[in-house]
Amino acid sequence: MKFSNILILAVILGGGYTYFFSKDKSPTVNEKLISQFDKHDVINSSEWGKGNVIDGVQIYTVRKDYAVFQSIWSLGRGEAGVMVLTEGKEPKIEAAFALSQCNQLASAVIDTKAVATSDAVFSVFQKALSAEKDDKGVLRATGEVGGKSYDVSARVIDSVLTFSCGIKTT
Numbered sequence: 001m002k003f004s005n006i007l008i009l010a011v012i013l014g015g016g017y018t019y020f021f022s023k024d025k026s027p028t029v030n031e032k033l034i035s036q037f038d039k040h041d042v043i044n045s046s047e048w049g050k051g052n053v054i055d056g057v058q059i060y061t062v063r064k065d066y067a068v069f070q071s072i073w074s075l076g077r078g079e080a081g082v083m084v085l086t087e088g089k090e091p092k093i094e095a096a097f098a099l100s101q102c103n104q105l106a107s108a109v110i111d112t113k114a115v116a117t118s119d120a121v122f123s124v125f126q127k128a129l130s131a132e133k134d135d136k137g138v139l140r141a142t143g144e145v146g147g148k149s150y151d152v153s154a155r156v157i158d159s160v161l162t163f164s165c166g167i168k169t170t
Contacts (some may be wrong), residue, residue: 029169031059032077037108043073071092071101080109081166088161095154098163099125102152109167110146120145125165128152 012147028033038045043062051059051074060075070085082105099122106121107113120143130142131144140153149168 028058033075033080033109033169034060036076036111037073039111040072040104040113041110042104044107048075066097069097075169076169078168079166080105080169083165084163086161086163088156089161091161094161095125095129095163098165102163102165105165106145106150106167109169110148112146117123118145121150121165124150125152159163 032083034043034045034048037043037048043064047062048060049062051061052061053059054077057077059077062073063069064073068087070108072083072085074081074083082101084094084098086098088094100146102125103118103121106117124141124143124145126137127143131139131141133139136155138153138155142149142151143149145167151164151166153164
């Protein structure tokens with residue numbers, strides 16, 4: 001073969017490889033959410049830790065420690081959530097802190113800081129706290145925030161008052 005034919009063949013093969021095996025892949029839903037959490041100053045993208053892969057979806061979690069509270073954030077298969085662990089000594093203050101964490105969750109997932117989002121989260125949160133306990137002693141409510149299903153629950157686990165909020169991501 002002539003040198004020019006080899007050169008043309010190399011260019012064609014290189015272009016074909018680049019076209020079919022592009023290294024740029026679009027980010028997953030959870031990777032997009034991580035950047036949204038960072039954008040809304042909720043959780044820095046470098047803080048997220050990788051967990052298991054469930055049904056082909058990479059799970060991410062992060063634990064945040066505060067003076068009196070702790071929160072555990074998760075990005076899972078079709079849902080994002082936050083669990084707020086408190087001492088149960090000041091329920092009004094602890095509920096207010098949990099509500100703020102739930103607002104941050106909704107704002108980051110929906111990707112907007114709007115009064116309507118906060119109002120919708122407050123409505124579901126309030127509905128949960130005024131609900132009857134179920135057979136497992138859990139207060140819970142479900143509603144819609146930003147067009148997505150949103151759930152809130154509150155329970156006592158080994159004397160720890162625990163609030164949980166979750167929002168569908170798909």
